[in-house]
Amino acid sequence: MLQIDILTLFPGAFSGYLQHSIIGRAIERNFVDIRLHDIRSFTHDKHGTADDYPYGGGAGMVMKPEPVFEAVESIKSGVEKSEYPVILLTPQGKILTQEIAEKLASLQNIILICGHYEGIDERVAEHLVTDEISIGDYLLSGGETAAMVIIDSLVRLLPGAIGSQTSLDEESHVGNLLEYPQYTRPPEFRGWHVPEVLLSGNHKEIATWRREQSILRTARRRPDLLKRASLTEAEYKMLKSIGLQNN
Numbered sequence: 039m040l041q042i043d044i045l046t047l048f049p050g051a052f053s054g055y056l057q058h059s060i061i062g063r064a065i066e067r068n069f070v071d072i073r074l075h076d077i078r079s080f081t082h083d084k085h086g087t088a089d090d091y092p093y094g095g096g097a098g099m100v101m102k103p104e105p106v107f108e109a110v111e112s113i114k115s116g117v118e119k120s121e122y123p124v125i126l127l128t129p130q131g132k133i134l135t136q137e138i139a140e141k142l143a144s145l146q147n148i149i150l151i152c153g154h155y156e157g158i159d160e161r162v163a164e165h166l167v168t169d170e171i172s173i174g175d176y177l178l179s180g181g182e183t184a185a186m187v188i189i190d191s192l193v194r195l196l197p198g199a200i201g202s203q204t205s206l207d208e209e210s211h212v213g214n215l216l217e218y219p220q221y222t223r224p225p226e227f228r229g230w231h232v233p234e235v236l237l238s239g240n241h242k243e244i245a246t247w248r249r250e251q252s253i254l255r256t257a258r259r260r261p262d263l264l265k266r267a268s269l270t271e272a273e274y275k276m277l278k279s280i281g282l283q284n285n
């Protein structure tokens with residue numbers, strides 16, 4: 039079972055989220071164990087001081103290193119794992135991708151550290167953390183929402199957490215392609231029709247159409263992703279013929 043330990047100053051921020059559909063069910067069915075640790079409970083003064091003024095001056099507060107080190111060391115103590123990532127959520131980290139999510143979902147233990155205020159004392163990143171991850175090029179007020187994003191992207195990959203494997207294989211970002219467009223009933227809505235091929239019952243034609251739609255959509259919306267996808271010669275030709283060359 040995947041065990042995720044979260045270090046945060048705001049454990050309460052996670053409670054509603056962890057009860058919701060797929061995550062809640064995955065926890066209930068023991069596919070994942072998520073443990074919240076309040077960084078403040080690893081402080082030793084009577085005020086529970088977890089932050090302090092930055093050396094050198096400047097605005098805001100910086101999270102102190104001692105409680106974060108102590109929390110990680112207490113979680114890790116007695117656990118021998120060859121791969122045990124200690125991940126700091128930070129806008130300075132490597133951007134989260136489906137590939138990273140897949141890698142993390144295959145492990146047994148992960149620690150997520152949520153930063154706050156102006157950041158965390160650099161010695162945490164330098165001497166405690168193994169990976170720094172960002173969920174995108176924008177600034178959040180804390181790492182909690184980023185941790186929830188990571189948890190969501192991992193848990194839905196755990197075997198059994200989602201109904202069927204095929205629904206995982208055909209989704210956006212798998213194989214670096216966006217998903218094809220989906221339709222449901224009615225076949226005509228306000229004069230807009232569902233593409234004829236989907237009503238044909240011809241599974242081979244449907245699969246071909248979907249693959250083509252995935253490729254076209256990725257070429258138009260995310261040419262950066264398409265560069266990392268593997269296409270057949272015929273598919274490259276098809277893109278070239280309509281001026282959407284993948285180069």
Ligand code: ADE
Binds near residue numbers: 171176
């Ligand atoms: N903390 C603040 N901004 C963040 C981001 N974009 N990703 C991860 N953690 C963050």
